[in-house]
Amino acid sequence: MITAERKPMEELTECMKPFGRILLVGCNECVTVCAAGGRKEVGLLSSALQMHFMKENKPFEVKELTLERQCDPEYVEELAPHINQVDAVLSMACGCGVQEIARRYKEKPVFPAVNTKFMGASESQGVWAERCAGCGDCVLGITGGVCPIARCSKQLFNGPCGGSTNGKCEIDSSVDCAWQLIWDRLKALGKVDLYEENIAAKDWRTGRGGGPRKIIREDLAS
Amino acid sequence: MQNFEPVIVAFCCHYCAYTAADMAGSKRLGYPPNVKIIRVPCSGKVDAIHMMKALEKGADGVYVAGCLDGDCHFKTGNIRAARHVEAVKKLLDEIGIEKERVEMFSMSAGMGEKFAEVASEFTERIRKLGPNPVKTSAFAQVRQAVG
Numbered sequence: 001m002i003t004a005e006r007k008p009m010e011e012l013t014e015c016m017k018p019f020g021r022i023l024l025v026g027c028n029e030c031v032t033v034c035a036a037g038g039r040k041e042v043g044l045l046s047s048a049l050q051m052h053f054m055k056e057n058k059p060f061e062v063k064e065l066t067l068e069r070q071c072d073p074e075y076v077e078e079l080a081p082h083i084n085q086v087d088a089v090l091s092m093a094c095g096c097g098v099q100e101i102a103r104r105y106k107e108k109p110v111f112p113a114v115n116t117k118f119m120g121a122s123e124s125q126g127v128w129a130e131r132c133a134g135c136g137d138c139v140l141g142i143t144g145g146v147c148p149i150a151r152c153s154k155q156l157f158n159g160p161c162g163g164s165t166n167g168k169c170e171i172d173s174s175v176d177c178a179w180q181l182i183w184d185r186l187k188a189l190g191k192v193d194l195y196e197e198n199i200a201a202k203d204w205r206t207g208r209g210g211g212p213r214k215i216i217r218e219d220l221a222s
Numbered sequence: 223m224q225n226f227e228p229v230i231v232a233f234c235c236h237y238c239a240y241t242a243a244d245m246a247g248s249k250r251l252g253y254p255p256n257v258k259i260i261r262v263p264c265s266g267k268v269d270a271i272h273m274m275k276a277l278e279k280g281a282d283g284v285y286v287a288g289c290l291d292g293d294c295h296f297k298t299g300n301i302r303a304a305r306h307v308e309a310v311k312k313l314l315d316e317i318g319i320e321k322e323r324v325e326m327f328s329m330s331a332g333m334g335e336k337f338a339e340v341a342s343e344f345t346e347r348i349r350k351l352g353p354n355p356v357k358t359s360a361f362a363q364v365r366q367a368v369g
Binding site for chain 1: 269270271274275277278313316317318319355356357359
């Protein structure tokens, strides 16, 4: 999922200060799962913002709405009946959702309420960790299902650097060395020969190196 | 301020604090009528949103009363409740409202005295803090009048 964290209240109250009536929009997808911008977080932020402005004696109204997905135009369309009743939109979705609202409602100021972080997985209740860097050319099949790009601090191919100690990364002893994880997994699979294979220098054009990316499925596109 | 009577919402676990309140009643122990009890199946069920909405709607203080450490009927509900209370304290701090307005307490079902003591002490704490700044603003009063 795409993970996110709510911005500090100080930043949010500052950017909402010029407005008297806002639409606070959550998203039922990734940000709900990582407890950053689902229906519950919308309620909590709405409460916090209203309490802050009531304390400041400033009229401030929040309309709460949580869409099924903010990154799809079909769902963003559901904001249409409400958009003219508000001065601004505060979105609790990832950056994709914020931009989709901005694209559809050009006249309305839109602000992000969360900082979008990374593509990650849940390690345990309340803990999310980065797992995929979206490089566009997946190597997980030869690295035992552990990504050296997302999980190695130096994004190294072909083995660890000299900073790998007791299975931990030199940047922080709480960070696993991705190449140790790869080695352990290949050993468990009986595939250590894969470790000996040289991976060629990566072509980063499939990732962000090639500029903004797009997928066009001819069979689906209209 | 002199006539200020705080409104306090107490989320009480069915298995401990709520029964402790009953016990306080049976023992004829008095506690302030300011405390409005809401019975919950487990203190862990009380989410940040419940505490925040109570404060937003005009409560001057909110507390959650759960089981003693290791005694939760659902094993870890009381630990989760304490974390939820901490999260609300942090959020209140961020928006400039006294974090002392929310608190977590632990007690067993037999602790009628403790229930009455907590209710009295917390009421006094909130009395000293004064009214919730959210409901004293002129705008909030207009909002409440309009409904």
